[in-house]
Amino acid sequence: MLNIWAIMMVILLVVVTIGISLYARSFNSNTANFYLAGRKIGFMTNSTAICGDYFSAASFLGVAGAVYASGVDGMWYAIGFGAAFVPVVLFLASPLRKFGEYTIPDFLFARFGKSHKARVIGVIMVQLICIFYLAPQMVGAGSTWDVLVGVGFLGMTPYETGVVATVVVMMFYVALGGMKGTTLNQMIQFWVLFTAMFLVFALVLFNGVGNYASQNQPLTNASTVTVGKLMEGEEGKRVYDKAKATMSPEAFAAVDAAVQKGDPNASVNVVLPQANKLHADRTMVMQEPGHRYDWLNQFSMVLALVLGTMGLPHIMNRYYTNPSGKVARLTTLWVLAFVAFFYIMSSVVGLGGRRFIPELAGMDPTTAALTVDGLLLKSDQILPVMGKLLFGEFGLGYVAAGAFAAMFSTVGGLLIASAASWGHDIYENYVNPNAPEWKKVLVGKVAVIAMSLFSLLVGLGIPAIGLDKAYPSLIAMMVTWAFAVSGGAFVPMLLSSIWWKKTTRNGAIAGMIVGGGGSIFFIMMNILKETGVFAAGSFGATLGSLTFPSIFIVPLSFLTIYVVSITDKNKMPVYVNNIWARIHGSDKLSERIRMQMKEAEQRG
Amino acid sequence: MSQMEIATQKSQKHRGTQEDASLTTQFVTDAELEKVNASFSAQRRLSFSFGIYFFLITLIIPFLSGTSEWWYGTPLIFGLTLNFWTTLLLFHVLYWLLAFVFVKRANRLEDELSDL
Numbered sequence: 001m002l003n004i005w006a007i008m009m010v011i012l013l014v015v016v017t018i019g020i021s022l023y024a025r026s027f028n029s030n031t032a033n034f035y036l037a038g039r040k041i042g043f044m045t046n047s048t049a050i051c052g053d054y055f056s057a058a059s060f061l062g063v064a065g066a067v068y069a070s071g072v073d074g075m076w077y078a079i080g081f082g083a084a085f086v087p088v089v090l091f092l093a094s095p096l097r098k099f100g101e102y103t104i105p106d107f108l109f110a111r112f113g114k115s116h117k118a119r120v121i122g123v124i125m126v127q128l129i130c131i132f133y134l135a136p137q138m139v140g141a142g143s144t145w146d147v148l149v150g151v152g153f154l155g156m157t158p159y160e161t162g163v164v165a166t167v168v169v170m171m172f173y174v175a176l177g178g179m180k181g182t183t184l185n186q187m188i189q190f191w192v193l194f195t196a197m198f199l200v201f202a203l204v205l206f207n208g209v210g211n212y213a214s215q216n217q218p219l220t221n222a223s224t225v226t227v228g229k230l231m232e233g234e235e236g237k238r239v240y241d242k243a244k245a246t247m248s249p250e251a252f253a254a255v256d257a258a259v260q261k262g263d264p265n266a267s268v269n270v271v272l273p274q275a276n277k278l279h280a281d282r283t284m285v286m287q288e289p290g291h292r293y294d295w296l297n298q299f300s301m302v303l304a305l306v307l308g309t310m311g312l313p314h315i316m317n318r319y320y321t322n323p324s325g326k327v328a329r330l331t332t333l334w335v336l337a338f339v340a341f342f343y344i345m346s347s348v349v350g351l352g353g354r355r356f357i358p359e360l361a362g363m364d365p366t367t368a369a370l371t372v373d374g375l376l377l378k379s380d381q382i383l384p385v386m387g388k389l390l391f392g393e394f395g396l397g398y399v400a401a402g403a404f405a406a407m408f409s410t411v412g413g414l415l416i417a418s419a420a421s422w423g424h425d426i427y428e429n430y431v432n433p434n435a436p437e438w439k440k441v442l443v444g445k446v447a448v449i450a451m452s453l454f455s456l457l458v459g460l461g462i463p464a465i466g467l468d469k470a471y472p473s474l475i476a477m478m479v480t481w482a483f484a485v486s487g488g489a490f491v492p493m494l495l496s497s498i499w500w501k502k503t504t505r506n507g508a509i510a511g512m513i514v515g516g517g518g519s520i521f522f523i524m525m526n527i528l529k530e531t532g533v534f535a536a537g538s539f540g541a542t543l544g545s546l547t548f549p550s551i552f553i554v555p556l557s558f559l560t561i562y563v564v565s566i567t568d569k570n571k572m573p574v575y576v577n578n579i580w581a582r583i584h585g586s587d588k589l590s591e592r593i594r595m596q597m598k599e600a601e602q603r604g
Numbered sequence: 605m606s607q608m609e610i611a612t613q614k615s616q617k618h619r620g621t622q623e624d625a626s627l628t629t630q631f632v633t634d635a636e637l638e639k640v641n642a643s644f645s646a647q648r649r650l651s652f653s654f655g656i657y658f659f660l661i662t663l664i665i666p667f668l669s670g671t672s673e674w675w676y677g678t679p680l681i682f683g684l685t686l687n688f689w690t691t692l693l694l695f696h697v698l699y700w701l702l703a704f705v706f707v708k709r710a711n712r713l714e715d716e717l718s719d720l
Contacts, residue, residue, distance in 0.1 A: 072676075072687060072688055072691055075688075075691040075692055076665075076666075076691055078691075079662075079665075079691055079695050079696075082695075082696055082699065083658075083662055083695070083699050085703070086658050086699050086702060086703050087655065087658065089703050089706065089707065090651045090654050090655050090658065090703075090706060091651055091655065094710065094714075113627055114624065114626075114627065211683070213684060213688065214679070214682055214683030214684050215683070216683075278669060278670060282677070287684055287685055287687075287688040288676050288677060288685070288687070289666075289669040289676055289687060290669075295666065295669075295670040298665075298666035298669055298670070299663060299666045302662060302663075302665075302666065303663075306662065325714065326711055326714060329707045329710060329711065330707065332703065332707075333700075333703055333704060333707050336699060336700050336703050337700055340696035340697070340699065340700055341696075343696065344692065344693060344696055347692050348692075499648055499651075499652075573627065574627070574628055574629070574630050575626070575627045575628070575630075577630050577632055577637055578629075578630060578631050578632055580632075580637075580640060580641075580644070581631075581632040581636065581637060581640045584640050584643060584644040584647065585632075585636070585640045585643075585717060585720055586714065586717040586718060586720045588720060589632070589636065589640070589717070589720040592631075593631045593632060596631040597626040597631060598626070600624075600625040600626040600629055600631075601624065601625070601626040603625060
């Protein structure tokens with residue numbers, strides 16, 4: 001799928017990104033500017049930058065793909081991502097900004113009487129979440145390069161080239177541009193990905209979405225199976241028989257030809273009717289739920305996404321860059337509007353794919369090669385394919401630029417959050433508290449480079465350990481893991497610390513360990529189950545069957561915080577009133593007390 | 605007497621942390637604290653009541669998806685079910701409206717603290 005428009009537009013995006021970073025370089029004279037852009041980001045800039053942070057490759061390519069493959073259950077995914085900013089505005093946006101620190105670990109340190117233990121555990125959790133979230137971005141970078149550019153350089157495969165190119169660009173632009181440059185870049189990257197989505201959405205609406213959903217045709221999807229698997233079971237009930245009944249005779253001829261050759265390990269592409277996991281007796285159709293999730297997972301998936309967003313450090317750090325608590329709320333309102341429109345567009349594109357790909361794929365040999373009997377083999381390719389079918393090579397190029405913009409902006413946000421945690425929370429506080437400003441900024445930049453190189457290793461290592469084969473939708477799955485860890489580690493802690501005065505340091509620490517540690521434990525169990533380490537039916541496999549642990553882990557973390565806090569024998573310390581006024585007072589009062597506490601600390 | 609001086613007079617020593625005045629001094633006056641607490645209670649009531657609406661609205665969808673055929677299996681408009689239209693469109697609009705009303709009310713509450 002080598003496309004000159006795609007390469008040109010991605011190069012243009014990289015050039016603009018680097019240009020902005022060079023322009024923003026002069027703003028990074030001190031750490032407040034490097035990490036928080038001087039706390040002077042207005043609501044429109046910040047809301048678009050938050051969206052840029054939030055819309056990763058999984059959102060840009062994955063949601064439309066999920067709707068195309070699963071219908072209503074795919075849209076349920078969009079609801080989880082879209083609704084997530086409602087609890088942010090209800091519970092966190094304004095209090096976090098008013099508190100006025102740099103990072104979540106900073107919040108922990110100050111909220112719990114300068115607790116070093118709480119801060120260090122916070123740093124560990126931030127790093128874990130960043131790694132969990134960076135990993136799918138790296139896989140997305142490699143896969144997107146593979147699909148949209150299709151060539152490797154310097155002896156690397158296209159996948160490796162995509163990972164390396166993304167890391168090099170990110171390392172350069174975040175280290176050079178700091179938060180100011182990253183914010184400006186994220187704003188531009190947001191508009192690139194948003195307009196790319198709008199282009200395809202408008203073309204689908206203009207040409208008509210089609211009536212695949214309303215006609216209640218049985219939902220079918222393309223997949224790859226081995227000939228051995230195809231012929232398993234008694235005649236009439238084999239996968240072979242289902243495929244024969246579903247596919248057109250012309251398309252099925254290729255399947256028959258592979259069967260005739262007799263190699264049981266040979267792979268064949270088939271189209272199969274899908275099962276309904278929610279109502280087993282009903283035919284699975286596009287407009288009914290049940291393709292992806294059973295009843296428990298319908299609840300737990302949406303809770304994982306909704307709660308997980310509240311704990312994502314690269315999103316929450318952005319709230320510290322607002323000038324005031326009120327602006328933080330207004331910012332979230334705009335974010336919600338952009339997010340809602342974006343996911344509505346994604347869903348419409350996914351639905352339109354069911355009409356246009358069968359109709360138009362045959363006219364383009366490159367696209368035809370990606371399909372089986374008019375259905376895409378990899379649903380994540382829906383957006384670039386639709387861009388190409390409806391707007392030619394330019395459409396594909398624009399979508400390619402949008403996909404890279406989505407990755408750049410999310411990785412940029414994660415790198416700056418991770419660097420802030422190492423550089424500010426650890427170096428400035430424990431390693432060299434008296435370091436001059438230039439040295440603190442330098443350490444932040446070194447942290448960006450170190451984390452970038454680590455991401456490179458993660459990106460290259462995932463296919464090497466075979467994780468991509470264990471999970472068919474690896475990017476979406478890994479993003480959900482990141483949401484589960486952030487939801488477990490930070491959400492109960494943040495909500496309790498902000499809204500329950502009696503939360504103690506030990507309660508918060510215990511909650512983070514139970515929530516973050518518990519989520520990671522269940523994710524690891526799931527990986528061991530899916531990679532075949534645990535035998536089917538074993539205790540380990542049972543533990544590993546929980547795809548979205550948040551539904552149990554988040555309440556457990558809340559309970560832990562409550563029990564530990566009420567059994568803590570420490571009386572409520574004096575400073576809690578100061579903290580309370582900082583979180584829940586006016587912006588003016590919050591700032592005054594923050595300064596008074598700082599002055600008292602310096603006098604002491 | 606300035607607010608800072610009043611606050612400093614309320615300095616209280618706490619056993620074991622005498623060395624750090626930022627932890628042992630109350631910088632907020634009782635009057636200010638009373639106002640903050642009143643605002644906090646109102647804000648908490650507002651946030652949590654909207655939070656309950658939010659989670660009820662969100663979780664009712666999977667509940668109806670599992671239990672009510674009129675919701676997930678009966679075509680309503682243009683041959684599409686209520687479940688379909690809600691997840692495609694209505695939910696996003698509803699969430700934004702919920703947040704909009706909340707922000708208006710929360711900002712009004714915060715304005716009552718403007719003299720602090």
